[in-house]
Amino acid sequence: MRKIYVLDTNVLLHDPLSLYAFDDNEIIIPSVVLEEIDSKKRLADEIGRNARNISRELDAMRTQGPLHAGVPLPGGGLLKVEMNHRRFVKVQELFGEMTNDNRILAVALNYHMEEQESDDPRPVVLVSKDVLVRVKADVLGIVAQDYLSDRIATxxxxxxxxxxxxxxxxxxxxxxxxxxxxxxxxxxxxxxxxxxxxxxxxxxxxxxxxxxxxxxxxxxxxxLHMSNDPVWGITARNAQQRMALELLLSDDIPLVTLTGRAGTGKTLLTLAAGLLKTEDEHRFKKLLIARPVVPMGKDIGYLPGEKDEKLRPWMQPIYDNLEYLFDTKKAGDLDKILMGMGSIQVEALTYIRGRSIPGQFILIDEAQNLSKHEVKTIVSRVGENSKIVLLGDPEQIDHPYLDSQSNGLTYLVERFKEEGISGHVTLEKGERSRLAQLATEKL
The missing domain is CATH 2.30.130 (Archaeosine Trna-guanine Transglycosylase; Chain: A, domain 4)
Known part of the structure; x- marks a missing residue:
């Protein structure tokens, strides 16, 4: 039986091609969704890019007919922009102020009520990545679900x-x-x-x-080709770490992905391998370390100073691992070492677009906070004779529109598992400390 899907704004901002993911069913875009998309289109981040993309998709569909009357989709379905939120008394009684979310709920509720009155009622489903919107829909008696089409694996x-x-x-x-x-x-x-x-x-x-x-x-x-000898003082403590070092030290595998909970050694092992390949073996001319600038909790706002000073708080986890590897004793020692070496570069991912990066060992930390498009942008920057390693914990995501199955790191792992130039390992055992291991298990 064909269904009616009412799409929330966050679905379109997460995946502009979601319009084509519902086969031969009818898709309803509430008019308030267009207003929310319009408010995002000037942003310089991926949300803004997706807002512009969905705007172009809808504009192209206008050539097939008026959107309020419905236009056909390639999969046999129908797309319609709907203003049907006039009867929102029940929504207003339950949730008070008519916010944009409540207007979207009102559209879904009206469609649901109209279908119940018809001779052959079709199921009405509200699709949203907002958990509370789905909870509200359940209160109203509307079927609601997350957007699942972009999930690469369970x-x-x-x-x-x-x-x-x-x-x-x-x-x-x-x-x-x-x-x-x-x-x-x-x-x-x-x-x-x-x-x-x-x-x-x-x-x-x-x-x-x-x-x-x-x-x-x-x-x-x-x-395994690599021995279990220490790498910059770091020795594998379990089988998965041994596997990780095998991939990290192999010159024939230019793409490596490592996932695992906090404290499993992902960053430390990769930094040690990068230093060995860059400083000792001179396989690469530079060690480039980058991570997305995504805060955990409330953002602390603008930071004073030049670019390096602004980046320091965001990159401090990287510096902590480097201090351990270089065994520094005093504050400022690490900065002197890095300045003297000149082959280690720490940057935010903000600056990677448009670059071509040949002959470097590239470490991308916290990659679980990247979207599929961002991962594609990063990996496509890799030049000849470079190796890129992406690290992350899919269970710790701070991005509002990503989860453990739809983030860019998981997507990359699944897409490249058949390729002979890539390798992946999920680290399971925490080696930071007994306390850290218990924290990840029990909290």
Whole structure:
């Protein structure tokens, strides 16, 4: 049965192409949504870009007919701009002032009431990324849901970058003797991806095990190439950190993504690998470190000083890790070291658009706060002989329109898991401290 979808403003600002994601159903855009989009179109960030994009999409549709009467969509559906919020007495009685959100609810409620009176009522669904709008809709008896079309994977299906398998001990013995295994010989029911890791454990219960990696062509399993020697004083403390260092130190994998909770060692391991490749091996001419400027909690406003002074509070987590790696004792020592080296550059992602970055080791921290478009912009900046590493915790998102399944980092992981030039690992065990580990588990 065809449905009627009423779209909230945040759906269009999150994904301007959401108009085409509802197949052959009818899409209703309340007129107040156009006003909200108009108020955002002059912004210089991605919200402003999306507002301009959706404005152009709607303007192009006008050539097919008046939007208030409805225009056909490519998927067989119908798009209509609706002013039907005149009867908003029930909404006003429940929620008081007629805010823009309440006007959108009134449109959905009126459609719902009209459909209930028809001989063949169609379901009316309000689509919003605002949790409270969905709660209000439920109070009014309207079906409401989040916008799900852009979610690349569910929580249970997200790619972790490694796979654990119980095998007969003879298989482990064969690997240690030949240093290679054919994937087909394992009889796996699941598909292994290039550069994915496999942990073989003895099905008979002994401590015998092996850690392997899928070759870049996805055909065979091979041993890890990197030893477990310290990297700038940092040694892998668990299997996932060992996997991460294997990817970070490999010159054949220019794109690496690491996810995991706070304290799992993502940033520290990447900085150590970057310093080794830049300062010791001279594989790259510069170590570029960047992160999005997104506050946790209330924004502290404008900061005084030059660009570097303004960025320092936002980049302090990076400097904390560098102080640990350089083992600085006094305040100001790190600044002197960085000034003397000249090969380490710390920047906000605001300045990366339009650049081409060849021959550098690029670290993008807090990438879970990036949208799909922003991730595309960043990765497409990478020039020849560069390596880019994106880090983040999909459970800690400060962006108002992103979640653990729709953020740019998760999107990148899922899109590139089939590619031989990329690798991913989800770090699980916290190594910062026992207290930090308990905090992530219990709070």
């Amino acid at each position: 929580d249970t299906d997200q790619y972790t970058g490694y796979f654990t398998m119980l095998v007969h001990p003879s298989v482990i013995d064969e690997f240690y003797s030949t240093r290679s295994l054919n994937i087909k010989s394992l009889g796996l029911k699941t598909t292994l991806h290039p550069n994915e890791f496999v942990i073989l454990r003895d099905e008979l219960g002994t401590s015998k095990s092996a850690l392997l990696k899928v070759t870049s062509d996805g055909q065979r399993l091979e041993p």
